Structure formats: structure tokens, C-alpha cells
Amino acid sequence: MCGRFFIAQAPEVFAAFYGYPERPNFPARYNVAPTQPVPVVLHEQGGRHFRLVRWGFWPGWLKDPKDFPLIINARVETVLEKATFRGAIRHRRCVFLADGFYEWRREGTGRAATKTPFLIRRADGAPMALAGLWEGWMGADGSEVDTAAIVTTGANGTLAAVHDRMPAILAPDQVERWLDARATDAMEAAALCRPCPDDWLRMDPVSPRVNDARNDDAGLIEPVARPRAGTADPGGPPAEKPRSSDEDAQGRLF
Numbered sequence: 001m002c003g004r005f006f007i008a009q010a011p012e013v014f015a016a017f018y019g020y021p022e023r024p025n026f027p028a029r030y031n032v033a034p035t036q037p038v039p040v041v042l043h044e045q046g047g048r049h050f051r052l053v054r055w056g057f058w059p060g061w062l063k064d065p066k067d068f069p070l071i072i073n074a075r076v077e078t079v080l081e082k083a084t085f086r087g088a089i090r091h092r093r094c095v096f097l098a099d100g101f102y103e104w105r106r107e108g109t110g111r112a113a114t115k116t117p118f119l120i121r122r123a124d125g126a127p128m129a130l131a132g133l134w135e136g137w138m139g140a141d142g143s144e145v146d147t148a149a150i151v152t153t154g155a156n157g158t159l160a161a162v163h164d165r166m167p168a169i170l171a172p173d174q175v176e177r178w179l180d181a182r183a184t185d186a187m188e189a190a191a192l193c194r195p196c197p198d199d200w201l202r203m204d205p206v207s208p209r210v211n212d213a214r215n216d217d218a219g220l221i222e223p224v225a226r227p228r229a230g231t232a233d234p235g236g237p238p239a240e241k242p243r244s245s246d247e248d249a250q251g252r253l254f
Contacts, residue, residue, distance in 0.1 A: 156195035168193035
């Protein structure tokens with residue numbers, strides 16, 4: 001699954017890359033976590049626009065979110081079928097503004113198990129277009145919240161050493177097709193969400209300080225020493241079969 005990501009480049013870089021007219025002055029964030037407000041670009045009123053949404057999807061039919069599981073990812077393999085996302089994949093697609101994301105490799109079992117964090121970014125330094133779905137939710141009291149989830153797909157060769165899933169990363173020329181629901185139907189959009197080529201990505205181990213969402217500084221994205229000899233290397237097979245990317249609590253919904 002994709003449970004943390006980072007936004008390091010200046011707002012002007014994202015505005016130029018995605019072509020939205022708004023000029024929001026949002027700060028760099030190095031440890032974006034679920035339930036936080038996150039920036040996305042979406043297509044409405046004939047063009048692209050910037051919006052802040054809650055990372056944690058609430059379908060429009062939801063009556064009370066208090067007992068609803070935290071839904072931060074949507075599996076592309078079932079997104080066309082599940083009621084949670086069926087409307088959004090047809091009409092409300094977005095792209096999360098990001099420069100990369102984190103993933104953890106689980107090693108060992110039981111109390112001896114450890115998790116090694118890795119940072120994954122584009123090798124060319126460009127913004128990473130993470131495919132997403134959004135939904136506007138309205139409460140019984142009239143309150144309104146825009147929410148979103150990141151679409152995931154199977155891991156490519158690079159990520160397979162750490163996890164069996166990864167975010168769907170769009171090529172620049174796929175962004176418009178993904179966003180414009182009038183021009184691209186749901187099935188065509190889902191077909192865009194494939195594992196990206198291995199050479200798009202760079203993966204580096206980073207400090208375990210990223211495990212704590214309260215840490216949010218530029219040092220989190222600095223690579224650290226590769227695992228020592230005798231431990232699994234990110235370029236080789238994982239120490240054990242990685243867990244499913246989308247948490248069991250979410251899986252029943254999609």
C-alpha cells in the first residue's frame with residue numbers, strides 16, 4: 001500500500017508541471033500521513049484545478065464516518081466493481097501532488113521482525129503523478145469534506161523487492177486522460193494504472209525516523225547506508241513474502 005509520501009519541490013514547480021491556474025503557497029512536507037489535508041489536481045469546469053482534500057476516502061453514500069475504516073488506497077483491479085469507488089472512477093479522478101513515497105520492507109518474524117523504510121522517487125527528479133480518486137462528502141449537519149485515495153497496482157521489478165503493491169504512477173502524457181472523465185471512460189482510465197517502468201524510479205533506504213509521522217523535516221528524504229552484508233538487499237528477493245499492500249481492514253471494501 002502507499003501510506004506515506006512527500007512533497008519537496010516548490011509550489012511553482014507543481015503549478016507549471018500540471019498547468020492549473022491557482023498559485024497556492026503550500027509548504028514542503030516530508031512525511032505526509034493519512035487523514036491529513038493533501039494537495040491534488042483535478043479536472044472541473046473545463047480545466048485543471050488545485051484543491052486540498054482529506055487523505056482518507058469517504059464515499060458519498062456514507063452516513064456516519066465514525067465507524068468507517070480508514071481508506072487511503074484503492075486497488076485498481078477491483079475499483080470498477082466496488083460500490084465505494086464506482087462513482088469516483090467514472091466521474092472524480094485526481095492526481096496527488098507528490099515527489100515520491102515511502103515503503104517498508106518487513107524482515108524476520110515475530111518479535112524479532114523489523115521494518116526498513118525506503119524512499120522511492122522519480123529518477124529524473126520530476127513530480128510523481130500518483131493517480132487518485134476523490135469524493136465530496138456531505139454530513140447530515142450540512143458539513144462538507146472533500147476526500148481522496150491513492151490508486152494502487154501490482155509492484156514493478158524495483159518495488160517487488162520491498163512490497164507487492166505500489167501506487168499507480170502516471171506518465172505526463174497520461175495525466176490529462178486520467179483527469180478528464182468526459183474524454184476517458186472508467187475502463188480506459190483503469191487501464192492507465194499499470195506498474196510503471198523500472199527505470200522511472202530510484203529507491204534508497206532512509207532513516208527510521210520516518211516511522212513517526214510527527215517527524216517532518218528534509219533529513220527524512222536523505223538516503224542512509226545500504227543494508228549491511230547478510231541482510232536482504234533491495235535489488236534482490238525480500239527476506240520473506242511481503243504482506244498485501246492494502247490493509248485487511250480495507251480489503252473488504254475493494
